[in-house]
Amino acid sequence: MQMLLDQPVLAAVLALGTLALIFGGVLGFASVRFKVEGDPIVEQLDSLLPQTQCGQCGYPGCRPYAEKIAEGDVINKCPPGGQATVDAIAQLLGVEAPTLDAGDAANAEVKRVAFIREDECIGCTKCIQACPMDAILGAAKQMHTVIAEECTGCDLCVEPCPVDCIDMVPIATTLATWHWQKPKPAGLIASDRDHQAA
């Protein structure tokens, strides 16, 4: 003890070294004891994505994108989900919500389904193979058609069509899907009104 007091440098090194060793041991034990398998966040992310499987994020489907987000990819690459999805993911991950990446964000808000102009279809089955949802019915040399209820509007069938007979049709509002619009809040404060006018 006296020896350590006589040599403050040695004492300091020893003290901090010992502390570091003990703490290292504790953390090492904890990392083994409290090991977590897998990443449950992927499931949660996947459930927030719109499951159009459109690949617009650059990954082949929604789950791969969820995995990439869990690995740290940016969260604003999903145009079909719109800003709502970005916000939901941001909330899940506890980060600031960025604005949607794609240029046609406004376009993405409108839901669409593919529609095959059937008299022009030549029955090449290319759209069937491109459809990630198995939402196109048909056989070789037979007319194809889209099961509208299963179509997620991902757009992937449009490009492969050799005769350009697939349209993306916006889903019309029906009596069943109609609902009241949110009233526009009045610009109540002078500065807000100026801003809106500008």
Next chain:
Amino acid sequence: MTEFAAILLGTVLVNNYVLVQFLGLCPFMGVSNKLESAIGMAGATTFVLTLASICSYLVYTWILSPLELEYLRTIAFIMVIAVVVQFAKMFIEKTSPLLYRVLGVFLPLITTNCAVLGVALQNTNKGYNFWQSSLYGFGAAVGFSLVLILFSAMRERLAAADVPLPFQGAAIGMITAGLMSLAFMGFAGLI
């Protein structure tokens, strides 16, 4: 007993770490957007703060003091805090994935929470004994949790309120924090 009560009252209200001593402001502003995450953060900070003040007391009293290495306390405390935070992170990730998700990036932030280091240093400055130190740490954490939760509840309301454009976002948060701080100044004469 009165002494313990005084410590508790002093740290929670009179010398509140956030609103009176202005320590730990970054989680106070950062994690107060949602009530749920604020509660989680409050719980985690309470856990870390209490544990850190106990550990730092032990390290100080049993290692640094006998070796006359008091001048090393800052670096030693930082090490203690870092280890406690890391331990807490692993523990929470294992026991409560939900809380872990809610806390997200803010859990490691506790490491750099100046309130934690502040409490450890204040303990040694004031020469508290073991029980006093742990109570002081716990009281500071309760004070932090109290204002964090109050503030997040207010910010939730603010998020939906008609705030004039120049004040929207962080600005109105700062103003609110300032007003809360003024309110807490009112406790000054309590003890």
Next chain:
Amino acid sequence: MSAPSMDTKPEQHVRKIYPIPGGVHPPQNKAQSTQTPLTEATLPKQVILPLSQHIGAAAVPMVEVGERVLTGQLVAQAKGVVSANVHATISGTVSAITDCVLPHPSGMSGPCIVIESDGLDEWQPLEPCEAYLEQDADTLLAKIRAAGIVGMGGAGFPAAVKLAARSPIQHLIINGTECEPYITADDMLMRSYPEAVIQGTLIMAKILGEPEDLVIGLEENKPEALAALRQAAEGTRVQVVSFPCQYPSGGEKQLIQRLTGKEVPSGALPASLGCVVQNVGTAYAAFRAVRFGEPLLSRVTTVVGEALEKSANVEVRLGTPVGELLSQFGYQAKKASRLIMGGPMMGFALTSDLIPVIKTSNCLIAPSRREMPANNPPAQACIRCGLCAESCPASLLPQQLYWYARSEDFDKLESHHLFDCIECGACSYVCPSNIPLVQYYRSAKGSIRQAREDKIKSDHSRQRFEFRQARLAKVEAEKEAKRLARQQAAEKAKQKLADNPPPAAAIPTAPAAVSEAGGADAIARLERAVESAQARVTTAQERYQEAVAEGSERAEQLLAKLKQAEVRANEAKQKLAAAQAEPSATPVETSDDPVAAAIARAQAKQAMNPAEKAKANVESLQKRLAKAREKLAEATQENSDKVEALQSGVEKLEQKLADAEQELAQTAGQLEPVLAAADDPAQAAIERAKAKAAAAATLSPTEKLTSQIESLQSRLAKAQTKLAEAQAAEADNQEALALGVSKLTEKLAQAQQVLAELEEQANP
């Protein structure tokens, strides 16, 4: 506001009235329309009958355009349980089944049956029933269901569904409250037909298994109706109760609380408390349906407002366009600020005067501008006065809901019980800042419902996508496994050959040993076959001789059989001879390793491209055809009875061959596009989308357009070459291709135009 009023006067039916929270007292405006007695509106020239006048599935039309229908005839049948029949309300001709504007806040159109009146009002024969209270509950319920009766108070829930409650019912409450300003339809109905309302109540009580408590509740602003009902209820066990006015005590849950003191829990139905609430109009309609067999053809509607010359209640045929109805009341369109269907608190503005009166239309208001300004005063900031919370009959926190609805915080809205809001409008009514609170709630409810549906759909999509992925993976794995198996087998075979190092003499031994063994077996089998064939020939001969001896008619048949047997026996003998002749030589190749042979065949097939495949197909078909023709020739020579069958077989083969040849021609033409298709189009498409997204992220709109134009041009070029090819090959998809090309050209032109505009904007 919620002051309970316990000072009910001592009346013949003493019943405790319970307080309800909240509520407002808007000016009642009920006197205008109660001055004249209830009359019948003139028959409409045309009725428009929406297929969905109720909550639930739309009815299915049962008539066709041009069909003549009689008043009371079923024109659309309920689809499923929660639905209601629709009947013709006048006699005439169905002129259209088409989309018409509906009485709905959206102002949207929906399917309707339009009937032009013949002015005769000729009724379909009805089935009256005198002793209706002696009928059993199921018969009564069936009659009500068949009559298409729905809740007449406004919601339009099919009455039969509510009356078929599964849980035991203690309280049947008939709702004559009519708490909304202006509306007096129920009031006039009760004054005019008190007996029918009471009898209707008794009928419904019978259906519900005679609940112990039958009560008709009305607000105390209807003394005439109260008196009339009380008189009619003498001697029955129906209680008629009045209570102080307070909007919205006519809400289903509010009325239950007022009369029984029980509060319907959040998310539960009144039936869970043993209560069923029906409107007086429903009771009246139920009585007419059961007593006279009359379906729901008309309803009492209040027509009121300062833009009319007179205001009154009328019994109007369903489907009457509101314009036609209003013209009977001296409607001055210039004076009116708008047309409202329903009351001023919960009603909605009509967009057209062709909108029909339906089963739930209890009121039509044509207010002047002074009475109800066309535009609501502008909303101002919430001053947090809390009046809305005081007025809410569901004890919600409207102000909190407002903030959360504004910031679209749906979780918080649900945790503040948004879905318990009955949209009565009391909060909007009291709001000093004129905030359209109810519209916020309606919009938020709609968004939440939509989000729920989207969630369900996206879960479903995920399932489908994952299933597809799994299926593709499985197919891939199976292919891989087969490939591996073949490879292994081939290797094994090679190994076998290599392992048995073939000293010249030994080569045949191993396989030959096998094949000899197999060959011996085969020979034995063939010998047996020959023996049995010969045996059959002998028996056939015997029978034939017998038949000839008897001079039987069957002789000829037997002769044919004999010949067949002989042919077979010969064949068998030949086979045997052949087998014996080359006992060891034959199988070396084949029996050695069938797997290897199969592999070779499969590989050969795989190596063939479609055109070659088609060619091979054609060749094999030609061979088969040749054989078949030979057989046919033989058969004709022998004059066998198989000729016809063979003939048709040859024809079929010829057909097939023609098909195959055609296919060959086509595949040859289409070969290139087929080959050009990547093996996984989805992957390719994703790649393309990826590239596009990456490019789009960095590009300005002009650049984006340019790239779009480029891609269009390349697509156009591709399409044109395809078209040219198709024309060269005279393929049948020429037209489609040509159309595609013209469309692409159009798109390209458009894009170029937009680009030009953009550039102009950029450099003015």
